[in-house]
Amino acid sequence: MADKPTPEQDPITSKSYAAHYMIATVILMATLFWALWDEAWGQRPWKEFQEKWKDRYSAFLNTARSKSTASEKDVEKNPQYVELSAALKTATDNSAVAAKQTRDKLDDASARLLAVQTVFTDRRAYVNALTYEWETSTSPSDKASRQKEIDAYKAELATVEFPDRSKKKLNFQQLEETYNDIRDERTRLSLELGDVLKPATDARTKLDDYVTDHMVDLTPQQIDGLKKKTADWDPKIVQINVAEANIVDRCESCHMGAREPLKITAADMTPRGEKKPDEYARAFVSHPEPELLSIHDPDKFGCSPCHQGNGRATTSVEKAHGNYEHWLWPLFPKENAQAGCQTCHSADMVLVSGDVQFSTINSGKELFRRRGCNGCHRYEGYDREPEDLNNVGQQIKQIESQKIDNLKQTAYLMKQADAAESNEEANALNTRAVDLRVANSKLDGRLQQLDFQSHSLMQDMKKIGPNLKDVRLKLNKNWIPVWLKKPTDFRPTTKMPNFRLNNHQIRAISAFIWQSGFTDTLPKHKLGNAAHGKELFESRGCLACHSIGEGDQMKGGTFAANLTRVGEKANYDYLVRWIHNARERTRPYCPYEKKDIGPEDYAKKGLPYQFDLEHSKCPNDGHELQVQNMTVMPSLRLSPEDAEDIATYLLTQKKQDPSAYPNAAFMDDPALKEEGKKWVRHFGCAGCHEIAGFEEEGRIGTELTFEGSKPIERLDFALSTEPAQRGGKESEPIKDNEDLARLPDGPANKPWYDHKGFFEHKLAEPNVFDQGMVKSETEALRMPNLHLSKNEILSLTTFLLGSQETSLPASYQYKPGDARHDIQEGWWVIQKYNCMACHQIIPGQLTALMGLPQYQDAQEQLPPKLLTEGARVDPEWLRKFLSNPALSTTDTNRNGVRPYLKVRMPTFSFSDNELRKLVRFFQALSQQPMPYIPEQVPVLTAKETDMARSLFSSTAAPCLKCHASGDPNHDKIATAPNFLLAKERLKPDWVERWITDPQAVSPGTSMPSGLFKQQNNQWVFAGPTPPSFNGYTGDHRKLLTDYIFQLTPEEQRRVAASMPRAKAAVQTPSDRRHAALESHAAASGGSR
Amino acid sequence: MDWRQLWEICSAPDNVPIVALIPLLAFYIYLAWRQAHANDQLIGQLEADPALAKTHHRKTWPFKPGWQKEVHVWPFLLRIEFLGAIIVTIILMIWSITLNAPLEEPANPNLTMNPAKAPWYFLGLQEMLVYFDPWIAGVVMPTMIIIGLMVIPYIDTNPLGSGYYTWKQRRFSISTFLFGFVILWVAMIIIGTFIRGPGWQWFWPGQTWDHNRLIYEVNRDLPDEVPRWLGGPITSNWAKGVFGAIVVGGYYLIGGGAVYSLFRRRMAKDFQRMSLLQFSLMAFLWLTMVALPLKMSLRLLWHIKYVWITPWFNI
């Protein structure tokens, strides 16, 4: 540098920095503007959204308006509208003159009031000020002088100039009076005006109401309002702020249409000429379920509690939706949106709102139970029976110890009392001692209740899989290893998942299961009639839960096993016992001793070897025994012969002969048994099955209650971590085509390193995260492949995504304490026993039976719909019916209410607990109060009875044509219940509603509508009435209802006798086939 | 080569300063080197020509008699300062507009981050945790660094090179500082940021940060590695302590000797100017600093974890 030539000028002082400054300043200014722009627009993309919204929504409203105008025109064509508008015109014309006069008077009064008011208020203010001085002055003289001043002022005359230029001089009092007078006059006049205008106003309201009531969409006026609102809209953040729940949701800053009263689809918002809805169009749609929003008012709930996402963020779509790395609550994907329901409704088994069913989340919840997920994974609220039992046990212990304490205390107090110094003290101590004894008696009562409960709960406990203690009695030995190899190979629709067992494990497990089973012998049965068995199987309702046939041929419900190949595996004698009463147990189990009790135990105590729900105490120690098979399969109250017929039929269901299975003699190898035990424990078989020695086995899986909010780092993607984060086709770890087809969104393409991706992959192929890893057979992932379908995985994923620890305050949780809680409890039982396979409980719900071909033409043969069951039946009757659907202790081989139905309401042996829950459920579902106090039905006079009878037997009201009457000949063709049941069974108000319009209560019922018509505010019979009705002014509907409720068997016979009827009833061909069965139906109605 | 991984690390908002630091440091080292080189040339020229040395203004920048020797702060300095302020403002604003400060999930004591990294400027210390126990890496070493920095003016007795860049006149001090700052501080930070992945494992740039990676690495202690001919692996705790003390003490003694030898031969003048305290302090700090890479190489190359094992502390 030193070599460089020295410049002439001193560079330090001569160098100019102007250019530097120039450039720097320009850049600085540019940066500042950039910062401003960024703040105003860059960080506020919603402004662009709102601009677009204004354009597109206005255009949409224009279209909507013309449509609305058209439909308004339609309404205006209506004669009723014309009438109303004519009425309006007349009323307006009539009142016009009077209204004008009154209005003029009113105007005049107002003007005069104003004139007085200006003077009066001024003077009153001065008086008030003086009065204040008087009030606050302390000396009497001062007060006196003030008083004088006030009086003088009040006496002064003030001039009031009225509108008509007339002047008046008034003192204060006159002024006040004048003022009040004019004011009263004005009030009177405005009331008068209202009266005058009333006819016109009323007519106007009627007209307006008529228009709104008759237009499906908004009226043009309403749309104009929306148009104006849209046009006047200034871009601004739209936010919902709920401080108590820390919700700040600005979603509506972009989703402007969410709460609009019109239905807006993405297509509506797509600009013309564009094929696909763009980002804006998709953002502007209205909420698809406005009804949901009316329950969950967004002003209270916001958006994010249901949908998640980052409600505060408005800087970009990704930020707002929370779809970025560090946001823990990203928006639920559209297809999983119902996961949001779990936030508050995790305790509800079935989510229904109005007519909207939340099928995804509902089926997720149901699958979780049905597929036995909770056999391995704990989930809060999904282990009710065992948890309740545990709870009850603890309470019992606590109360017992409290009782002992009380006794001790009593003894001590009494001793103290005896030694007390004074009588008062002794009495006080004795009183306390007595109180404690009474307290103990109360505790005894409570204990008894708890004992009942634990009895009930033992009864309620069910297992998802069959009892494996019975394998030796039940199964073809050689079949077991084949089944374990891959259950779906034998039965594609089985609930039993595939555990990917190797041969060695299969041998060991089968050996253990076989050797640990009961070795009791079963009573022998002779073979029955397979053809009759088939008929019974198809008609008695077995197909509600079971299916038969494979692939396209499959028919029946999916709740229980498919029986297509049952003949290959089952033992006939066991099958007969099972069909006759599946709950029948080989040996009772004592949870206290943890062993199965055999006849030898009973013999030791000299007791008969008898165990059932009434004999459920352990002979050894008196503890409650498990006396039932823990299955939900009910008893169909079949005769032993029928059971044999069905079993014989089922044995014919096979693809190969049972003897074709290779011999599995190794199952008797005792060495394998020990190893088998290890594997049974390893794979958690006891989660679903009852297995000897594993009755109290714990769960092997992780708890899933809050799986959705588990940090992503805790979900072990193993070698797929990196690929999942990056996405792309090659990131898909599942290679098996069958499993690949289970993925709801198909093979991975986008990055899937999130909860959804994990759940979906794990459910599609549970060992997917072992992919590429070297693991020993004990280390390998144990979760079995549940062979779920795409939709099932979608539902379960939704369920798990929603299983989050919520930050919402407790008040947001749906934990109702009232009738709605009964509904929650009831659904648990309803789903447990698959009631919905036969009965329609919520509108639109399909039952398994509805799909069967034999009911397509005979829908009246379907089980009754229970849409308004709670309103229909007396709860006490319902309880009786549910515990014994035959409604008879002796004649059980029939239906109690509808003997004409071939499908049979089974006996579920509900515990008292579950009976209570079910009864409450139906009452609550129909919004009926509990307890039910029956309505008093008035006693009919003889004349009324005669009238009712004559109507009842007339051809116009052929009630007994369909309803059973107790006459065996008639009842063969009856298609409706006996009226004699009504008194105990039904609620009178429901009966009235029912006979008016049965189609509204139970759509599709055989009972026709249109029996009554309304006349003079009375319901009268629509057809010709018997002559005795002439001059009767009462309500026919009420009369008939009262009559039904007072019907006696004699009266019923009298009605039947008076009916024109031929003797012989001929059966329809289908009836003929069931001749054998119909003898049971004959005795209908007599059971009361 | 996993470019995506590399990009992810480099573009992490908190790593941007480190990415920026590398070229900045390179630029300034170059800037310093250029001036030092020019000065050194000038010094050589002047030392060769004493006459010129008497008259020369002794700077590498041009100077003419009559030019102001001092200039007014206003405007000549302040205009540069203001310009600097504007430029810094611009840089900061653009940086702030384009890159958001990181904000991760809410703190969750139950969910450990992997890797859990200290702020980037402490990554050098965190890297030291691999080689030393926390009490050395986390407490002793920072203290030593601060003390070491603070005593620099008192142990650097070389009066030359005050107020100008030079290499020739301050080879030892500059090379020591460069070693400490660039190699031990900045390079460690870069290693901590770019090389250390999940589990604080060593990932070469472009290698995927695999959370499941397992590596075989068994570390031994020096006393166990004593060859058989030297008395075999030392087993007793007491002997281990003594052995370690000997090794460490030996290092400082022999090292001290080497430093003395170096100074006596190469920097005699500096050595003369130094008091015993100054020299021994300097030697101790210098040896301690050099000990770091030695220990690191023991660990990285021979998997030696501890040298000195006592019941109370391990080094």
Next chain:
Amino acid sequence: MADENNANGKNGNKTGLLDKVTTGVKDDIQALKTDIPAKAKEQIEGLKDPTKTQVYTSIFRHKHDDTPRNRALGVLSNVFLHLHPAKINRDAVRYSYTWGMGGITFYLFIILTYTGVLLMFYYHPSKVQAFRDVLYLEHDVPFGKILRNMHRWAAHLMVIAVWLHMFRVFLTGSYKKPREFNWNIGVLLLVFTLLLSFTGYLLPDDQLGFWAVTVGTNMARATPLLGHEGPFGSQLGMTPYNDVRFGLLGGSIVDANALLRSYIWHCIGIPIVASVLMIVHFWRVRKDGGISGPAPVMLTEEADKPRRGPKAAGE
């Protein structure tokens, strides 16, 4: 009006007083006609040279003609510019020599103070609020995001600038006599800069800060003597509940107390100490003879001659 009031108020001396008042008022009106235009003219004249106004002269104590005197006064009479001398070494304005890093550091400190104070308006150092407040800043506060970004990035830049400043000071030997003490102040400022940044790291209460601080403070466990895991710590009765880490965090884990402590150190404690040290640092720069260079090079043979005073620099 006034007359009327008078008349109403006092009824005596009606005529005499009225006359007096009338003439007085007339007189005033006459005078007003001449005075106001004159005053107005004067005012307009005065505005022509605003530097003469009292307001102006009260603020600026000197003229602004481009004279050496005024240039010096411009610096000396300004409290901010007063940090600088009136005149400096002609080459000290060279950026290639100074790198301007000290100034940039100071400027960044000012930015940090400014943005930091603004951030304090929105931030509550409590476990419940802290993270929400940061979200609030990010999404709600006008310019909140850029504010937070600037604070964060300026802090990172400041760390880098401090390092480079130290690097430059070392390379030019500017810590040498008489500036040894100021170097020490500088080292302390470096430490405080890092601490400022470190204490700020925890404040958003996110995973990043939480784990960085956890890692950072975990080292304190191993403090010799004072940490429960450090050498001799347990022998001295140190437990997780009384050791130095507990003192730092106000608890055995990083929690609400740690957040509050962090906040107070970050916003009050360290800034005050650092400001005081900065004042000393700047003061000493001037008292120790301005910045060290660029000094004329010294030759080896001159090394042991008595040093020339700083005033003689530039020869």
Next chain:
Amino acid sequence: MNFTHFSSTKGDIMNRKMSWVRITLGTSALCALLVLSACSKKEETPAAPAAEQPAAQPAATPIDPSTVATISGTVKFDGTAPKASKIDMSQDPGCKGTNEAENIVVTNGDLANVFVYVKDGLGNRTFDVPKDSIVLDQKGCQYHPHVLGVMAGQTIDIKNDDPTTHNIHPTPKDNREWNESQPPSSPAIDKSFAREEIMLPVKCNQHPWMKMYINVVKSPFYAVTDKEGKYTIKGLPPGDYTIAFVQEKLGEQDQKVTVAAKESKTVDQSFKPAAD
């Protein structure tokens, strides 16, 4: 034509214009607009987003009466006719009818009660719904006719000529279900079905044998075979058609037919007994 105000609208004139065209179309069915509707169709295709349009019902395409063809024929039953099963109506003395089931009525090999209609080939032609209603009579506890064809929206008058009460209970798949009681000598019930549905079963719950089928179609080209198995479909414009023959028990059989203008074509069909 009231298109003058087009010029006054601002913005995207084309779009507005088109929407106006549609509105005009939707509200008035003036023949004068027919030409225009053709034009507007051309414009519609590119610009038609799924956005809802005012339900523009294209007016019924006129059929040139001079070109229409006629299809007629006989439906036979191949095989031995099943004997009509007797119905026991004794349970209701009000029922006095021919006690024969009507599910397969064969006389001399001719199959009655087969519903014949043009299933395919009419394109998107629409037809006016006849104003006249069709009568369904209940007489002798049987429906007359047993198989009924009706156009969607056309009124069916249901009468009860029996001295007993009936209830009419259609169980459709694609229409709304209802079930109404009709006492003797009560006024006729007027009903219509909005959607196309073939072999929609109707029954009376009180008389289990009472069953009939309504066929709801969109075109007037349908017929029901008479006792001789004969049917005639008149007024068919020339073209290619699929004619479907539907019998309640024997199912549906299709035939492809081409008819020329003014042609009178005979299309016969025969059914075989069901497999079981």
